[in-house]
Amino acid sequence: MTTEGLTPDETDELARRARDGDRGALETLLSAVRPRTLNVCRGVLPHSSDAEDACQEALLNVATKIGQWGGRGRFTTWLHVVAVNSARTTYRRLKNQAVATDTPQLERPDPRTTSVIAGTRLDLLEAMETIEREHPQLVEPLLLRDVYGMSYEEIAQQVGAPLGTIKAQIHHGRKLVRPLLRGTP
Amino acid sequence: MRNPARHTLSVLACAGALVLTGCSGDAEPAPGAAPSEPVTPEAAPDYDVALSEPVEDSVYPDVGDPSVDALHYDLDLTWDPDARVLTGEQELTFRATTTGDTFQLDLGEPLEVTEVTFDGETVDFEHVGKDLVVTAPVTADERYVLGVDYAGTPEAVPAPTMRGDFSDTGFTITDTGETWTMQEPFGAYTWYAVNDQPADKALYDVELSVPSPWVGVANGELTDRDDEDGVTTTTWHLAEPAASYLTTVAFGDFEMTEDVSPSGVPITYWVQPDAPAHVMPGLRTTPAAIAWLEEKLGPYPFDTFGTVVVDSDSGMETQTMVTLGDTDYTTSPAVVLHELAHQWYGDTVTPDDWRDVWMNEGMAMYLQGMWQADQDRRPVDAVMDEWARFEDEERALAGPPADYDPQSFGSGNIYYGPALMWHELRQRIGDDEFFRIMRAWPEERTNTNAGRDDYLPWLEEQTGRELSAFFDAWLLGKRTPPRG
Numbered sequence: 001m002t003t004e005g006l007t008p009d010e011t012d013e014l015a016r017r018a019r020d021g022d023r024g025a026l027e028t029l030l031s032a033v034r035p036r037t038l039n040v041c042r043g044v045l046p047h048s049s050d051a052e053d054a055c056q057e058a059l060l061n062v063a064t065k066i067g068q069w070g071g072r073g074r075f076t077t078w079l080h081v082v083a084v085n086s087a088r089t090t091y092r093r094l095k096n097q098a099v100a101t102d103t104p105q106l107e108r109p110d111p112r113t114t115s116v117i118a119g120t121r122l123d124l125l126e127a128m129e130t131i132e133r134e135h136p137q138l139v140e141p142l143l144l145r146d147v148y149g150m151s152y153e154e155i156a157q158q159v160g161a162p163l164g165t166i167k168a169q170i171h172h173g174r175k176l177v178r179p180l181l182r183g184t185p
Numbered sequence: 186m187r188n189p190a191r192h193t194l195s196v197l198a199c200a201g202a203l204v205l206t207g208c209s210g211d212a213e214p215a216p217g218a219a220p221s222e223p224v225t226p227e228a229a230p231d232y233d234v235a236l237s238e239p240v241e242d243s244v245y246p247d248v249g250d251p252s253v254d255a256l257h258y259d260l261d262l263t264w265d266p267d268a269r270v271l272t273g274e275q276e277l278t279f280r281a282t283t284t285g286d287t288f289q290l291d292l293g294e295p296l297e298v299t300e301v302t303f304d305g306e307t308v309d310f311e312h313v314g315k316d317l318v319v320t321a322p323v324t325a326d327e328r329y330v331l332g333v334d335y336a337g338t339p340e341a342v343p344a345p346t347m348r349g350d351f352s353d354t355g356f357t358i359t360d361t362g363e364t365w366t367m368q369e370p371f372g373a374y375t376w377y378a379v380n381d382q383p384a385d386k387a388l389y390d391v392e393l394s395v396p397s398p399w400v401g402v403a404n405g406e407l408t409d410r411d412d413e414d415g416v417t418t419t420t421w422h423l424a425e426p427a428a429s430y431l432t433t434v435a436f437g438d439f440e441m442t443e444d445v446s447p448s449g450v451p452i453t454y455w456v457q458p459d460a461p462a463h464v465m466p467g468l469r470t471t472p473a474a475i476a477w478l479e480e481k482l483g484p485y486p487f488d489t490f491g492t493v494v495v496d497s498d499s500g501m502e503t504q505t506m507v508t509l510g511d512t513d514y515t516t517s518p519a520v521v522l523h524e525l526a527h528q529w530y531g532d533t534v535t536p537d538d539w540r541d542v543w544m545n546e547g548m549a550m551y552l553q554g555m556w557q558a559d560q561d562r563r564p565v566d567a568v569m570d571e572w573a574r575f576e577d578e579e580r581a582l583a584g585p586p587a588d589y590d591p592q593s594f595g596s597g598n599i600y601y602g603p604a605l606m607w608h609e610l611r612q613r614i615g616d617d618e619f620f621r622i623m624r625a626w627p628e629e630r631t632n633t634n635a636g637r638d639d640y641l642p643w644l645e646e647q648t649g650r651e652l653s654a655f656f657d658a659w660l661l662g663k664r665t666p667p668r669g
Contacts, residue, residue, distance in 0.1 A: 032349050151581045
């Protein structure tokens with residue numbers, strides 16, 4: 001297979017032009033990052049149509065909020081954060097709709113096919129909702145680490161906090177999340 | 186498969202000895218259930234070159250099943266672009282690898298199976314999800330013919346990747362009814378019943394029918410084409426075994442253009458008339474790319490070469506018939522060269538497990554880097570220095586090249602790090618030794634599978650050096666090792 005068409009530097013350059021108001025660059029950027037965005041959403045939402053919804057929302061967010069990308073880290077890192085957050089928003093909306101119409105709960109993934117990454121587990125998303133109420137600052141580092149699999153250094157750069165703080169937050173977050181997960185004693 | 190000759194002997198010995206003693210002690214034929222009409226080695230076409238040692242994949246264990254060693258796929262596929270229905274009649278000649286009452290292949294859920302036959306007799310089957318489980322008694326090392334008739338609208342499947350150029354693999358249908366497929370690390374099962382794991386190479390004969398003037402394109406040599414009663418039928422013969430991720434099929438309004446390499450390899454380009462203007466000039470760099478690679482790697486390993494250009498944003502080294510998206514980038518000379526390099530590194534010798542995809546991409550990328558340096562008239566070190574700037578990042582994102590995150594298949598980590606590793610090795614052992622070894626590997630492993638357990642000791646033997654710490658650092662390290 002060929003390498004991806006854009007190197008990380010080229011993607012960043014395209015994103016900088018898009019951020020600075022180049023419409024053509026924004027369009028090229030959105031189409032170039034769509035598959036990646038969809039796959040990040042699929043990692044969070046196991047059902048294909050939910051992931052598609054989340055992907056649409058994420059791309060809309062990229063288009064409207066690209067000015068918020070500080071250029072601190074890679075554009076794709078920022079994109080992944082936007083995608084994970086869009087997937088969570090979509091999940092929340094779906095859950096509210098499900099409750100409002102009294103339809104059955106979102107189907108849980110078959111444990112045999114559940115991926116080894118925590119990202120395809122709805123119980124993890126649900127746990128995030130729970131800890132967010134008391135400890136909102138723990139959610140993003142934990143998601144980036146355990147759903148997206150980002151390194152501590154990258155997370156520190158992304159969140160703009162010292163490495164030690166990030167490690168402590170993730171450690172603390174995991175302790176809170178663990179009892180909320182399925183299949184843990 | 187290291188030694189096809191050994192397999193041949195054991196199959197022949199087995200066929201002869203079966204009645205008297207059973208085979209190698211563990212293959213007791215069930216009383217009264219002797220397999221119906223096993224194909225005798227004398228009468229069978231010579232499929233021994235396709236004997237493999239199928240395995241369960243360590244990265245994607247849900248796809249493929251080592252109970253079957255596919256030898257030859259005979260596929261008769263008809264595409265109806267209006268109804269969007271693919272109708273398949275398949276005959277698979279295979280070797281059972283174990284003795285049992287059932288065996289299993291992969292076949293996409295949307296394809297409805299109408300009949301399954303086993304050595305000509307209708308048999309029971311279950312098609313649950315993508316698993317096609319056939320109920321028929323098989324004896325280890327015996328050969329059988331499985332018939333599968335199916336029809337439906339194939340659906341591509343989500344791919345375990347974070348790449349920007351695709352999110353699904355397998356049979357893909359455009360808005361206007363053309364079809365194409367790219368299917369690494371899996372997805373061949375979206376259009377035929379297959380052991381969809383790379384350790385199981387097989388031979389292929391494919392017949393494709395579609396309303397004229399559209400035409401079907403597949404791997405290998407075009408042996409016949411016929412336009413009759415408004416239907417175009419093409420037949421394709423693949424003379425050397427291929428892994429399932431290296432097969433391709435495309436239906437569309439393709440026009441064929443012939444070309445030839447300086448060394449005489451016949452080439453065909455399959456391009457739709459409305460393809461962008463940059464496509465043909467890109468493809469026309471193929472003869473020069475073959476010449477450049479043959480100088481480095483020895484003769485092109487197959488009899489024919491071709492390229493089919495489709496509505497994709499990626500490019501795939503499908504064996505003898507490369508599949509390229511129609512973008513500027515995917516038809517650029519660099520990508521043409523990259524996919525050609527895979528014919529040596531990836532196609533004639535193929536990883537037996539997806540954990541070793543770096544064996545393909547590392548060398549293809551290094552060759553691409555050397556070629557790029559030639560084009561730009563600058564030292565290859567300059568290209569390597571550029572890549573090294575972000576190599577650490579690729580590892581952080583997707584894991585070490587030979588121990589990558591299964592959800593990040595095909596990220597930059599399997600390309601750039603191993604390419605840098607080859608450059609380091611070259612500096613350690615010198616150009617003459619490096620180029621000799623680079624050429625020897627695909628020559629010595631023609632038409633086989635191999636993994637790191639074979640490759641790394643071979644490299645140590647060839648170089649006469651102890652390299653385990655070097656390989657560990659480059660292939661399994663979390664950071665880019667220090668460069669020389």
